[in-house]
Structure formats: structure tokens, C-alpha cells
Amino acid sequence: MTITLAFQLAIAGVSVGSIYALVALAIVIPFKSSGVLNFAQGEVVTFGAYAALVLTQLALPYPVVVLGVVVLGGVGGIVAERLLIRPIVQAPEFTLVMATFAIGLLIKGLISLKFGDSAASLDSPFDPEPLIALGLRFNLTSLWILACTTFVTLSVIGFFKYTKMGKAMRAVSVNAEASRLMGIRVSSVYRWAWGISTAIGALSGLLVAPLIGINPEIGHLILRGLLAAVIGGFTSIAGAVFGGIAVGLIETFSGVLIGSTFKNLVPFLLLMLLLFFRPHGLFGTAEAKRV
């Protein structure tokens, strides 16, 4: 393998990995604050892609489409949390997970009903011709996704570190009951956690649509998002992003070095190996419990 080819593969790996990273981020945020693993997040990505398609067909400028998709995604998450999750928030974790499954199926069903199952496409706002520099080819849409992933990651890290709501989310994730006693409105924390994560999920859909097309099956990306989140440690924002990029790179390089047959298997095999040595992922830490 030449150096140029290795770099070209790295570009492809980071490109697909940044998509996984965004999905992983959207999974980690509500889990970090409420302990709920949202299996509907894949369908939120699908929703974002279709919302972008509809808004684009209205001939709205790209920045308005981006804003519209983020707002629709966020509001959708807040509504879903208020109507479908909060009434059962005291139920066992498994029940909550199944509820998110149901929400996902509902979103997918409504999309199929409205748009059918045929594939559609969304034009990228950027030139489809790759940018050539240093003998390497860069897809402008992929670079845009990478830039957005970086921006979202830094924003989320900053949000958790410096804002009152972010700090409240961290507190609730440690102990919801104690946070309530300290005056934190836990219901508000859950609401915002859902809103932010679904806004990111919807944004992911808008970003990936020009690269992978639009169909009701986009939600399968959640498998890679979950893999990335587990590698990252499930409660770490930076870990989720690192995990996503790592999965993208592993898939791409293993596809070339080992063969495309094993491309999809290798990341899972490596995950099993990783969990053997680090059961809480690369960036996760074991929860301390008083005994």
C-alpha cells in the first residue's frame, strides 16, 4: 500500500467515521443525562434527512434548511419526551428502551407512509467534484460533515462544562434524586437532553443525505453509532466522537487489508477484544458504588 493510498483511505475512513460519530453523540447525550438508551435515534437521523428533502423542495436556502431541520429535530425530541417518555420515566430501564424502539418504528412507519420506500437524493450545497490537494482527493461534502462534527462536539463539550443546564445534566446523570433535592428541575434536564440529542440526530440526517441518499433504512446507522458509543465509553462526548472515527477507519482499512467480506465484522471483533481489557470503553470509567 502506497502512502498516498493510505492517506486516501484515511480520508474515506474519517469521512464515514464522522457520520458514525454524530449518531454516537446523539445516542450518548440523553444516556449521559437520563440513563435512557434511545433506540429511536436512527429514525431521528432518517427524519432529519426527509425533513431536509422537504425543506429543500420548498426552495429554501441551505442555511435556512439547516436551521429548520435542527429546530424540527429538537422540537420533535422535546415533544416525544414529554408525551411518550416522561409518563413512564419511572418504569424499568428495559421498558424505556422498548418505548424508544416503538418511537423509532412510529417515525419509520410514518415516513414510509408519506414518502414510500423508494430511494431519493438530496443535492449537496457543495461542488460534487472532489478537491485535489497534495495528490489526495477530498470530497467537499465530507469535509463539511467533518467540520460540523467538530463544531457540534466542541459545542456539546462546552455546553456540559460551562452552562448551567449542562452542569445540571451532569449532576442528574450522577444522581437524579440528589439533584432534585438540590433544586435542579430534573424534568427540564430530561427535556433538554432529548431536544439537543434529537436536534443532533436530525442534523446528522441532513448532513449524510447527499452522501448516502435518502430512504427509510438510513436508521440502520444506529448500529455503527452504538458501536462507536460503546468504544468511546458511552458517557464520554469525546469518546463517542473518537469511537465513530475509529470505526470508520477500521472498516475502511480492514476492507482493503483483510478483504471486503470482513469489513463489517472487524470493528465488532475489535470491540469484543477492547471490552475484554477495558469493560467501560476507552474513555468510560467504572461507576463507584458504596458498599
Next chain:
Amino acid sequence: MKTIFRAVCAFVLTVAGLTVSAQQQGVTADNILIGAFGPITGPAAYIGLAGRDGMNLAIKEINAAGGINGRKLSAAFEDDAHSPTRGLAAAKKLIEQDKVFMLMSVGGSNATAGTIDYVRDSKLIMYVSIASVPQVTWPFAKNMFRGGTTESARYGELYAEFLSTHFKTKKIGIMSGREEYPRNEGDATVTKLKDWFGIAPVARVEFNIGDKDFTPQLVQVQKVSPDVIAFLGNPAEAAIAMRQAKELGMKQPFFVGSNMVDPALVLAARTSAEGVTGFSLIPLLPGSKNPEMVKWQESWKKEYPSAPAGRPNNFDVMAYADMYVVADAMKRAGKDLTTDSMITSLEATKDFSVGAIATKRTFSTKHHIGNLSLVPMIVQNGAWEPVSWSSSRQSDILSRY
């Protein structure tokens, strides 16, 4: 006296009706029930939704024109989700619970493959409109028919001849999906390239349905610099692969499997689809300005006014035409419709045509492959156009029977 006469008539008619229904499942005095299956959910839903809608449009027209020998046609439909197990479950339900007269497969090869052994044993007729899975028609079974599609061995013949003679090359790369149809057609193409032209593909790589990144496969293909890349899969995957090939600086033209010679590919791949070639199973694609196709599309759109972009597609046309083939055979089978009379009638079908929108269908007592004709096409200015190329070799597949 009148009362007795009426009672006797009613008794005779009732017995006659019961006799028919007792003799042949799915057939009553006033109805023929067909069981159909195809994927209406999942990545291959573009096939099954179209197959179902095309078939139902034909049924509506046939019934509006008076039905078949005094009976109306109706269809029970099951989603096979493009899965062999779901396909088998669908076939079992349709035959054992719904008690249909015959089956229509309007889905892909994956699910249809799962039904074959069971349906062969059931002795009921299965008419396959779209799937190319070879076991439908080879080895020969009296109750299995293939309509609009052709067998994967025939695809292999045409693909191999086109790739080597149209592109005038021996350096051919093949990228194929791991599911039933792309694997079968890929294998058939490799076989015929070797048998007819003494060519071995310079690369044969596989991918999974639903993959989002084809860089590893493209890099493997790029290493051996083929002159043309044959891509066998679904439009969603082809669109990504073609875009990524451009990004990798690959200039090779793409040739695609016949399921992608459809407006859906152009819709998904946009400019990356320009120059792509492939074989169409129908002579005119939806969107053509041919008056017959325009008229047909108007009827279709009247029936399905809120259909999404990309519809109707080729599979609408294929299933529509095949429903007419079946209806025509039923008419010729006469009032006493049984599986045996229907098989005899289907086997007598020769050059049946619903018009310029579909190819003619011919069956015989020796083989049940209705269509051996495919039309080579190329994407030019965002639309599929015919290519001036014709096969100069005699097909081998009928000589097996």
C-alpha cells in the same frame, strides 16, 4: 310448479358452485383468488411496492372489462421483506390459510428463493414476475413459470457478451452484492465470460446490501485498472459507489444489473449516473414519450395519485404485464379453471403482448422462461436511452431442456 323449478335451479347452481370450489382451491363461482408476495418494507421495497401496484392496476382493469369467464380476479398480498424466511412464511400463509388458486411473486430473488422447494411440492402454480433466481425455471418444474424477468443464466450470457464486445475489452471488474440476485448474476456472468470469451474478470469483489462506504472494494478494483466495472446490487448502493469512484479518480464506465436500469438509479445517483450502461427488461422505460407508455403512465398515476418520485418504475410495468399474461391464460383455460388446465393454457402462450410497453411472453411444454429479450441502455443527459447493440450469439439456456 314455478317454486319447485326455482328450487331445483338454485340447488343445481349451488351444487355446481360447490363442485368448482371443492375441486380447485381459490376458485369460486364468481371469484379467482391469487396470492402475491414481494418486499414492501426494507431496502428492496422499490421492487415489491411497484410489483404490487402494477399487478393491482391490471387486476382492476381486467375486472372493469368484465373479469375472466364470469369471475372477478382478486389478490391477497403479503410482505416478504426481501427475506427467504419471510418469503416462505408468506407463501405458506397464502396457500394454506388464504387458499389461493396460484401464487405471483412480484419481489426479488432473495425471498423468492426461500419459497421454491415448498411451492414446487405444493403443485400449485407460481408465476414469478421479477426475480431472476435460477431455481424457478431450472431444473424444470411443471408448476413454476417466469414472466417479465429472465433467468440469471441468461443475464450472464448477455452481460458477458455486452461487456466484452461493446466495451471491446478483456479487463472487466465485477462488484456484486452478497444477496441472491447479484451473486447469481455475477456468477453467471463470470461463467459466460470464461466459456464464451475465455476471459476471467480482473477483479471480483463483494459488498453487503445497505453498505454506505465502498472505498475498500473500489480500491481493490482500482489496483487492477479494469476498462469497465460491472456493478450488481441496488440503486442506493450503486449511487454511493459511483460517487466514491469519481472521488478516487476512477474513470472507468459502470455497467449495472438490470434491476437498476430504471429512473430510480438516475434519481439517486444524479450526475454520477451519466454514461452508465445496463440491460432493461422492458423496451420502454417509464418517462418515455412513446404514446403507449404515456397513456399507461396516465392510467397508473390516476390510480396512484400520491405516489413518490421514481414511480411508476420498471417493476410496475413488469408486474402489470404479467398479470395480463396470467389473465389471458385463465381466459383460455375456460370456465373449468384448475391448476392443470391453467398450466396447459400458460404453456400455450406464444408471443403474448400487452403492447409496446412490455416484452412478449412465450412459454412451451419444454421451458417456462417467458422472456429472453433485454434491451441495452445508457444514461444520457439524465435519462435512460437505448444503445445500438444487439446480441450475435445464440442463447445456450434453452438447449438444457
